[in-house]
Amino acid sequence: MKPVAFRYHAPASVQAAVGLLEEAGFEGKVLAGGQSLVPMMNFRLARPGVLVDLRKVHGLTGVRFEAGHIVVGALTTHEEIFLHEELARRLPVMRAAAALIGHWGIRVRGTVGGSVAHADPAAEWPAVMMALSASAVVSGPGGEREVPMEELVAGPLTTTLEPADILTALKIPEPAAGERSGIYEVARRPGDFALVGAVAKTRGASVRLTWFGLGTVPQSRESERFHDLSEEAQTDQLTAWGQELEAESDLHASATWRKRVAAVVARRALLAAASDDAGLEAGERSGLHV
Amino acid sequence: MSEPKAEKVAVTLNVNGAERTVTVEPRWLLSDVLRQEFGLTGVHIGCEHGVCGACTILVDGEPVRSCLQFAVQAEGARIETVEALGTPEEMDPVQTAFWEKHGLQCGYCTPGMVLTAKALLDRVPNPTEAEIRHALSGNLCRCTGYQFIVEAVERAAELRAEG
Numbered sequence: 001m002k003p004v005a006f007r008y009h010a011p012a013s014v015q016a017a018v019g020l021l022e023e024a025g026f027e028g029k030v031l032a033g034g035q036s037l038v039p040m041m042n043f044r045l046a047r048p049g050v051l052v053d054l055r056k057v058h059g060l061t062g063v064r065f066e067a068g069h070i071v072v073g074a075l076t077t078h079e080e081i082f083l084h085e086e087l088a089r090r091l092p093v094m095r096a097a098a099a100l101i102g103h104w105g106i107r108v109r110g111t112v113g114g115s116v117a118h119a120d121p122a123a124e125w126p127a128v129m130m131a132l133s134a135s136a137v138v139s140g141p142g143g144e145r146e147v148p149m150e151e152l153v154a155g156p157l158t159t160t161l162e163p164a165d166i167l168t169a170l171k172i173p174e175p176a177a178g179e180r181s182g183i184y185e186v187a188r189r190p191g192d193f194a195l196v197g198a199v200a201k202t203r204g205a206s207v208r209l210t211w212f213g214l215g216t217v218p219q220s221r222e223s224e225r226f227h228d229l230s231e232e233a234q235t236d237q238l239t240a241w242g243q244e245l246e247a248e249s250d251l252h253a254s255a256t257w258r259k260r261v262a263a264v265v266a267r268r269a270l271l272a273a274a275s276d277d278a279g280l281e282a283g284e285r286s287g288l289h290v
Numbered sequence: 291m292s293e294p295k296a297e298k299v300a301v302t303l304n305v306n307g308a309e310r311t312v313t314v315e316p317r318w319l320l321s322d323v324l325r326q327e328f329g330l331t332g333v334h335i336g337c338e339h340g341v342c343g344a345c346t347i348l349v350d351g352e353p354v355r356s357c358l359q360f361a362v363q364a365e366g367a368r369i370e371t372v373e374a375l376g377t378p379e380e381m382d383p384v385q386t387a388f389w390e391k392h393g394l395q396c397g398y399c400t401p402g403m404v405l406t407a408k409a410l411l412d413r414v415p416n417p418t419e420a421e422i423r424h425a426l427s428g429n430l431c432r433c434t435g436y437q438f439i440v441e442a443v444e445r446a447a448e449l450r451a452e453g
Contacts (some may be wrong), residue, residue, distance in 0.1 A: 001338040005296040008316030008362055031363075038358045039339035042319070051316070055363060079352070103428020104406065105343060108352045109359065190427045 003041035010053040014060075014139045014166060017052050021164040022141055024050035028163055031055075032075055032114035035106050060113070060168055063087050070172045071137075074113020078102070081112060091172070092278035093132075093181040093199065097124045099280055100183065103191045116149075117167045119217075121156045121248075122193040124183065127212035130220055131181065131199035134172040140165040156216040179203040182272025182279040184265050185213065188252070195253045196261045200269035202227070209266050214258050215246035238263040301362050305330070306374040314361045321345040321356035324371060332372035332401045336430075343429035346402035347371050353406045353428075372401035375408070383449035384408050384442075393442030395433035402429045407443045416447050 021028040029048035040046035060075040082098035115125040135146040185197030194213035201208040207226035242262035247255035272279025302311045324333045336344035345356045348370040376382035394400045410425040
C-alpha cells in the first residue's frame, strides 16, 4: 500500500511542466488533486517514474465567464465548483454534478481537469462536459489547442492526450436561451461511484442525453423532437436507447440491469433538467446524496 | 520497469502551528510522514486509498485524506491533526461532546470524525442533522453506528454556542 519511488517536480509554469513531461516520456504523469492517481499509486496499479505536480502553476484555478463561453480552470476543485454561486446560477448542473462526487474530503482536493483527464467511465465530469458539448483546452509541445470532449475520451481511463500534453481548462459553450441541463445517478451509497448515471440537456423539444457508468466511455443520444412525443413514446425512446447503448457487467451490476436502469436515470435526469437546481435536491431526497 | 533511486528532498511543513523541515522521499504519504516524522499518531491509517476517512486531517481548515496526498505536496499549507485540538484536562468542545454522547467505541475512526465535525462547525455553526450526516458520510465507523456520533456533533454545536 505504498507507491514505488518516483522523481517529483513542481514547476511554476505550464511550459516548464510540458518540458518536464517531454523529458519523461511515457514514464511521466501529471499530478493535480491526486484523488484518483494517488490511490492507484498506493495500490501500485500506477507506477509513474516521474510525477509533475501542477500545484505551483498559477492561472489553472477558477471560473471565467467569457463571451460565449464558460471557462473552468483544470485545477478547480469539485468543492470550489459546488460553492460557486455565479456558476450555479448560470449552469446549475455544475453544482448538482459536483455534489455527487465522492465525499467532502475528496471534493476538497479532487479537480475537474484531473477527473476529465483520468476518464473513469463512472465519473461525472467527462459525461457532463460531453453533454454540454465542451472542449478541453490542452497545452503540449506544439502549443495550445482545443479538443472536443468526444475526441478526448478514447476508452476506460484512456484519453487521446499525448504524454507531454496538459489539460489546462474546460471550455463550455454558454447555455443558449431556454437551454436547461440536469444530472441523476444511481449509486449503492452516497459518494460511491455511479452504477449508472445520465446528464440531460434540453431546449424546446430537443434533448441530448449522455450516460456514464454504463459502458467504457460516456455515450450520447440526441432527439430534435423528443418533447413533442407523447409520454408513452418518450418512455419507448428512452428504453430503446438504453437497450442499444454499450453496457458493461461487473461485480456491482450486470449489463442487462444497467441497460434497463439507463432508461430510468435518463427520465430522472430530464426531470432534473426541468427543475431549478438541475437535480441537486432530487439527489438528496433519493438518499443518494444525503 | 526500472525504479528511480529513492532520493530524499527537504520539505517545510506547518503542522499544528509550528513549522518544521523534514527530509522525505517524494513517495511518502502525508499520513506516514505525520505519524513517523512528526510522531502524530492521532493520524490513523485505515484503508490507504481514500475510502475510510480515518486519516482525515485539516489542510487550510478543510478536511482531507492524508493518505491521498504526498508530504511534498503540503508545503506552504496549514496542517492540523487531532493533537492540535485539546488536552485530556482541557478538551475541545467537539471532543467533550463525543465523550458525553458516547460517540466512540474503539476510537479508530474518532480523530477523523472529530476533525471533520470541527471543520463542519467552523463552516456551519448550527448544522441540521442532514448536514451533519452529509459531512460525515466520508468517515466510516464500524463500532457505534452513526447515531451517537451525529448526536455528539449536535452537542458540540451547543457547547460551542455556549462558549
